[in-house]
Amino acid sequence: MSFDKADQKVNLSPRVVHDVPGLRAIVSEWRRNGDAVALVPTMGALHAGHISLVEEAKRHARRVVMSIFVNPAQFAPHEDFNAYPRTLQADVEKFAAAGGDLVFAPDMEAMYRQGFSASVSIGGPALAGLEDRFRPTHFAGVALVVAKLFNQVQSDVAVFGEKDFQQLKVISRMAADLDFATRIVGAPIIREADGLALSSRNVYLSADERLRAPSLYKVLCQCAQDIKGGVPLATAIEAACGASRAAGFVIDYLEARDCETLAPIETIEAARIRLLVAAKLGRTRLIDNIAVGDFE
Numbered sequence: 600m601s602f603d604k605a606d607q608k609v610n611l612s613p614r615v616v617h618d619v620p621g622l623r624a625i626v627s628e629w630r631r632n633g634d635a636v637a638l639v640p641t642m643g644a645l646h647a648g649h650i651s652l653v654e655e656a657k658r659h660a661r662r663v664v665m666s667i668f669v670n671p672a673q674f675a676p677h678e679d680f681n682a683y684p685r686t687l688q689a690d691v692e693k694f695a696a697a698g699g700d701l702v703f704a705p706d707m708e709a710m711y712r713q714g715f716s717a718s719v720s721i722g723g724p725a726l727a728g729l730e731d732r733f734r735p736t737h738f739a740g741v742a743l744v745v746a747k748l749f750n751q752v753q754s755d756v757a758v759f760g761e762k763d764f765q766q767l768k769v770i771s772r773m774a775a776d777l778d779f780a781t782r783i784v785g786a787p788i789i790r791e792a793d794g795l796a797l798s799s800r801n802v803y804l805s806a807d808e809r810l811r812a813p814s815l816y817k818v819l820c821q822c823a824q825d826i827k828g829g830v831p832l833a834t835a836i837e838a839a840c841g842a843s844r845a846a847g848f849v850i851d852y853l854e855a856r857d858c859e860t861l862a863p864i865e866t867i868e869a870a871r872i873r874l875l876v877a878a879k880l881g882r883t884r885l886i887d888n889i890a891v892g893d894f895e
C-alpha cells in the first residue's frame with residue numbers, strides 16, 4: 600500500500616515481482632501516469648550504502664525500482680556466488696522503509712533462460728588493468744546483466760555507487776556507446792564511523808579482521824594527503840602499499856588513476872586523481888577508492 604501526501608510518499612509495502620511481464624505491467628502503468636522511473640541495481644543484502652542509492656534515485660524520479668539479483672555471470676567459478684548473502688525479506692523491508700516502490704527480484708529463468716547465449720563485449724574502462732586484472736570475466740557479466748536490466752525496466756535513470764568505481768565507469772561507457780536511454784547517476788561511498796566502506800561482503804570479516812579493515816581507508820587518505828603535499832606519486836603509492844601490508848592486507852592493486860578515463864596518471868593534477876585499491880584481509884577481498892582532490 601502506498602499513499603501520497605503533498606509531495607511526500609510513504610510506502611509501507613513495495614510490490615515484489617519476479618518476472619519481466621510483471622515488472623513491465625507496473626512500470627508501464629507509472630509511465631501512463633507520467634511518472635519518471637529510477638532503477639537501483641543490487642545483489643541484495645542491503646546496507647546503508649544501498650539505501651543511499653535509493654535516496655539519490657528519489658531525487659531524480661518519482662518511482663524507484665530496486666533490482667535484487669545475485670548474478671552468476673559476474674562471479675568466476677572459484678568466487679563466492681554460493682556463499683553470497685541472500686536476505687530478500689529483510690531487503691524488501693529496508694527498501695520499503697526508504698520509500699522505494701518496486702522490488703524486481705527475477706528468477707534465474709527470467710534472466711538466463713534455457714539456451715541463453717548472448718554476451719556484451721566491452722573495452723575501455725573495463726580493460727583499465729584494475730579489477731579486470733584479477734577478475735577477468737567480471738565486467739562482461741556485469742555489463743550483460745545491467746544491459747538486460749536496462750531493457751527490462753527502461754528507467755529514465757539508474758543509480759550506481761562510487762564504491763565500485765571502475766564498474767560505474769564501465770556502465771557509463773556502455774550506456775553511452777550503446778545508446779541506452781537510461782541516464783547513469785553516480786553516488787558517493789557510504790562508510791562506517793571508522794571509515795570502512797560498507798559492503799555486503801563485510802560479513803565475511805572475523806572480529807579481528809573487522810578491527811583492522813578500516814586501515815585500508817586510512818592508508819588511502821594518507822596517500823592522498825601525501826600526493827597533495829607534493830610527495831612524488833611513486834613514493835606515496837609505495838608508502839601506502841607498505842602500510843597496507845603492515846596492517847595485514849595482501850594487495851591486488853593500489854593505484855592512482857585518472858578519475859574519468861582510469862588511465863595511469865601522467866601529470867600530477869590532484870583534482871583528477873582517483874586512488875583505487877583492492878586487497879585481501881584473510882579470505883575477504885575489500886575494494887575502496889577516494890578522490891585525491893577531496894583532501895587538503
Ligand code: AMP
Nearest residue numbers: 641642643648759760762763788789797
Ligand atoms: P552490490 O549489491 O554490491 O552489487 O551493489 C549494488 C550497488 O550499491 C552498486 O552500485 C554499488 O556500487 C553500491 N554500493 C555498494 N556499497 C556501497 C557503499 N558503501 N556506498 C555507496 N554505494 C554502495
